[in-house]
Amino acid sequence: MPGAAFSDVIDTADRDAVERVLDGDTESFASVVRRHGSGLVSLCARLVGDRHQGEELAQEALARAYSSLGSWRGEAGFRHWLYRIARNCCRDYLKAGARAESPGDLGDEPATERNPERELADRQLGSALHVEVARLAPAYREAFLLFHAQGMAYDEIHAITGVSVAALKVRVHRARLMLRRALGNLVDG
Amino acid sequence: MDERSLSRWLDRQMSDEEGRKFVASLTEEDQHEALALATLAATAADLPAAVPSDGFAGRAMARVRTRRPPRRSVWSWLRAPALSPLAAAAGVLLVAAGAFGLAHLGSPPSARPRPMAVVARLAYRAPLAREVAVAADFNGWKPEVARMRRGEGGVWTVEVPLSPGQRYEYMFVVDGQWVTDPNAPASVEDGFGGRNAVLEL
Numbered sequence: 001m002p003g004a005a006f007s008d009v010i011d012t013a014d015r016d017a018v019e020r021v022l023d024g025d026t027e028s029f030a031s032v033v034r035r036h037g038s039g040l041v042s043l044c045a046r047l048v049g050d051r052h053q054g055e056e057l058a059q060e061a062l063a064r065a066y067s068s069l070g071s072w073r074g075e076a077g078f079r080h081w082l083y084r085i086a087r088n089c090c091r092d093y094l095k096a097g098a099r100a101e102s103p104g105d106l107g108d109e110p111a112t113e114r115n116p117e118r119e120l121a122d123r124q125l126g127s128a129l130h131v132e133v134a135r136l137a138p139a140y141r142e143a144f145l146l147f148h149a150q151g152m153a154y155d156e157i158h159a160i161t162g163v164s165v166a167a168l169k170v171r172v173h174r175a176r177l178m179l180r181r182a183l184g185n186l187v188d189g
Numbered sequence: 190m191d192e193r194s195l196s197r198w199l200d201r202q203m204s205d206e207e208g209r210k211f212v213a214s215l216t217e218e219d220q221h222e223a224l225a226l227a228t229l230a231a232t233a234a235d236l237p238a239a240v241p242s243d244g245f246a247g248r249a250m251a252r253v254r255t256r257r258p259p260r261r262s263v264w265s266w267l268r269a270p271a272l273s274p275l276a277a278a279a280g281v282l283l284v285a286a287g288a289f290g291l292a293h294l295g296s297p298p299s300a301r302p303r304p305m306a307v308v309a310r311l312a313y314r315a316p317l318a319r320e321v322a323v324a325a326d327f328n329g330w331k332p333e334v335a336r337m338r339r340g341e342g343g344v345w346t347v348e349v350p351l352s353p354g355q356r357y358e359y360m361f362v363v364d365g366q367w368v369t370d371p372n373a374p375a376s377v378e379d380g381f382g383g384r385n386a387v388l389e390l
Contacts, residue, residue, distance in 0.1 A: 022259060033249045037241050045239030054239050063252045068329055069259035081331060088330050095380035125232050133233075139382040147200075148233035154200075162324055162332060164365045173196040176226050187225040187232075 014078040018069050029066050036079065037062070040086050046145045047090040049134045057093055061086035080159040087142075087160055094138060125186050132182040136175055139163075143171035144179070190219040198223070199230055307390055309351050313361045313370065316343025323347055324367070325359030332362040351390055358385035 013031065020028035040061055045054025065085050072081050133141055146157045147168070154165045163171075180187060197203055198211050215223060311323050321339075322332035327349065337345035351357060358377065361368045369376055373386030 024258070026254060026258060027250075029253055030246065030250050033246045033253075037245055037249060041241045041245065042238045051239040055241060055245060058241070059245075059249045059252050062249045063256050066253045067256045067259055071329055071331075071334065073331075073334055081329065084330055088326070091380050095378070125228075126236060129229065129232050130236060137382060138380055144233070148230050149236050149238075151234065158365070162330065162360075162362060162367050167366075169196060169200065173192070173199070176199060176229060179229055180222075180226055183229065187228050188221070 011078065015074065018072065018078070021066070021069055026066075029062075032065075032082075033062055036082055039079075040082070043083060043146075043150060044086055044090050046149055047087065047142060048093055049130075053093070057089045058086060061089045064089065077159065080156070083160045084162075091138075125183070128183055128186050129179065132179050133175075135182070136178060140171050140175040140178065143168050144175035147172045190215060190222065195223060195226070199226055307351050307353050308348050309388065309390070310346055310348050311337070311359070311361075311370075312344055312346045313337065313363070313368075314342065314344045315363050318343070318345065318363045320364055321345040322362045323349070323359055324362050325349075325357055327351060327357050327359075337361075351388075353390050355390055357388045357390070359388060360385055 013035065017028045017031045037058065040058035041051075041055050043054075044057040044061070045051045048054055048057065061082070065082050068085070072078065133144060136144065142161065143157065143163070146152045146160070147154065152160075154168050157163070157168055158165050161168075194203075194211050198208055203211060212220060212223065313321055315321055318339075321337040323335045323337060324330045324332040325335070328334040335347050335349060337347040339345050358379075359370070360379075360383075361370060367383065369384045370386035373388070375387040375389075376384040377387055379385045
């Protein structure tokens with residue numbers, strides 16, 4: 001299966017990089033940054049609702065991971081370990097109350113090419129969803145965003161958050177129902 | 190409407206055939222609701238993803254270079270603990286048992302003075318549990334790093350080397366469920382609706 005083979009290659013590359021860094025070659029960590037930087041920025045920006053802060057937190061997660069490489073045990077997936085550190089950085093940031101009340105900028109607007117009316121309606125719904133997701137309680141927001149926006153599987157979210165798969169399913173579904181109520185006619189299409 | 194089936198359908202855990210049958214079984218009003226929820230899920234999937242700005246990798250590495258370099262870890266010691274089990278009381282956290290230089294724990298020699306570590310024993314009573322671990326800020330919130338051993342009376346224990354004068358947050362993970370230590374002297378909100386136990390040394 002190509003996907004599995006690709007994951008194996010990434011995993012091997014990560015393990016090699018970790019060994020080299022632990023042998024004193026700090027610059028080998030740059031390959032970890034290259035492989036996982038985009039994913040971490042995307043994850044952190046989702047969780048805190050702001051692209052610039054997400055990038056800052058992704059950098060902090062990478063720096064914390066670097067200093068903690070000695071505590072990574074090889075049998076646990078490196079990517080999940082890294083993402084868990086990033087999730088905890090976001091959690092600390094949100095806990096400190098630093099998150100803005102209104103959601104920030106998450107990225108470039110998608111280009112509009114055809115069917116302007118449909119594009120406008122989609123964009124309105126997307127913007128409204130972005131606002132309402134930011135108003136969810138943290139546990140619901142996290143589960144909803146990781147599953148629906150980041151496209152992660154439940155067992156992967158479990159590996160990162162430690163929350164059981166059963167609890168995650170309940171959180172995601174409740175979040176959908178809360179958002180449905182909040183968005184009303186906008187999703188009636 | 191059967192919420193469980195609705196949730197499975199929205200989670201894409203039904204086959205196409207099963208999904209068609211589920212939707213067909215709904216009333217017109219419920220179909221409308223189900224499709225609204227599916228629209229919402231699809232919209233979430235299309236929310237723009239943040240991408241790193243130019244120079245991200247360079248800035249990240251610049252920050253990395255300011256940090257303490259990693260060292261091969263005491264976790265290799267933790268995997269094969271040499272301490273004999275204490276008779277841990279159920280659900281009680283015991284901070285034990287003396288101080289060790291990390292050099293005693295198998296780390297490579299270094300010219301720098303080594304910090305002293307206190308060995309803390311964490312204990313949790315769960316006679317029916319199949320697996321118990323501790324996730325904490327001192328292990329990157331990785332329960333698989335610090336699995337606890339089942340002892341007499343269903344008391345699970347693990348020893349962890351920690352630094353004196355520090356404050357740590359931790360949770361027990363009991364068969365996959367994160368549980369706050371009921372006997373912790375203090376706890377703090379974790380920002381996700383739960384509470385982390387606090388250990389101050």
